[in-house]
Amino acid sequence: MxxxxxxxxxxxxxxxxxxxxxxxxxxxxxxxxxxxxxxxxxxxxxxxxxxxxxxxxxxxPFSYKKEFDFGNVKLGGTTRSLNDIPMTAGLWGPGxxxxxxxxxxxxxxxxxxxxxxxxTGKLITAQADLSKVLTRDEYGTLGIGPEGGPTFTTDKNGFAYVNGKVWxxxxxxxxxxxxxxxxxxxxxxxxxxxxxTGGAKVESYNYLKNTLDPSKPVDTIAITSKTLENKDNGWIDKIGGIPVxxxxxxxxxxxxx
Structure with missing residues (x-):
């Protein structure tokens, strides 16, 4: 088509x-x-x-900004509170x-x-400011994600990104x-x-290799209902299946x- x-x-x-x-x-x-x-x-x-x-x-040119509470999450062997995390989301970045x-x-x-x-193929763009939750030496190195599942990291400035990618x-x-x-x-x-659009595919990013060696690419991490242990009730997969x-x-x- x-x-x-x-x-x-x-x-x-x-x-x-x-x-x-x-x-x-x-x-x-x-x-x-x-x-x-x-x-x-x-x-x-x-x-x-x-x-x-x-x-x-x-x-x-408009974006939605809100502080989200993600509860207590185990990071780097310790449990930390991911509450009041500033998030910014927008559509069609950058046009x-x-x-x-x-x-x-x-x-x-x-x-x-x-x-x-x-x-650019970015239908949805979102970023979370984790700079006050992580220490500076954890920027770009500390893996975040469900146990046994794929992990993402922040960039070198302490920001984590999620995009809904389309054609x-x-x-x-x-x-x-x-x-x-x-x-x-x-x-x-x-x-x-x-x-x-081909359907929106949600992805985040792991900057570990890029942080250690800037010449190496950033790894893309696919986010599906399965990787979220179906805590989204399957909505990510359902929305991603809509091709227009x-x-x-x-x-x-x-x-x-």
């Missing part, structure tokens, strides 16, 4: 110049958007009467570039859209209303669709020429 959508987008983009000739890119608009992909900036241009090309970048092709089947505002979001190139399909390039100076658009992420956004575009 991913390869098919990419091929269709490429074919539409390459075929459009031959099909529409001098009507290509004779107007352009610049707009801002707000939605589940974050705050975005987009440029748009027509490709004939029934096609429109949009390209831009979006990011979610995604996007290329979208709008297809208008008629003369009205309704359209189909296909495209591609490209980024770095995510095909998108959807529907929408409105022309980003219209006769009016200002126009409003609406998009509704899904990005094919919903997208909805509003856009406001201003005609440049």
């Amino acid at each position: 991913k390869k098919l959508l990419v091929l269709l987008l490429a074919a539409a983009t390459l075929a459009a110049p031959r099909a529409f000739g001098q009507d290509m890119f004779n107007h352009m608009s610049l707009g801002v958007s707000l939605g589940l992909d974050g705050v975005g900036l987009e440029a748009a241009a027509p490709m004939g009467d029934h096609f429109q090309l949009r390209a831009g970048y979006s990011l979610l 995604n570039a996007k290329v979208l092709v709008d297809i208008y089947p008629g003369d009205g505002p309704f359209r189909f859209t296909a495209g591609l979001y490209v980024g 770095s190139a995510m095909p998108y399909v959807g529907i929408g209303f409105g022309h980003a390039v219209a006769d009016n100076l200002c126009t409003v658009t609406f998009d509704l669709g899904v990005a094919f 992420f919903p997208m909805m956004k509003l856009g406001v575009f201003f005609k440049l020429f």
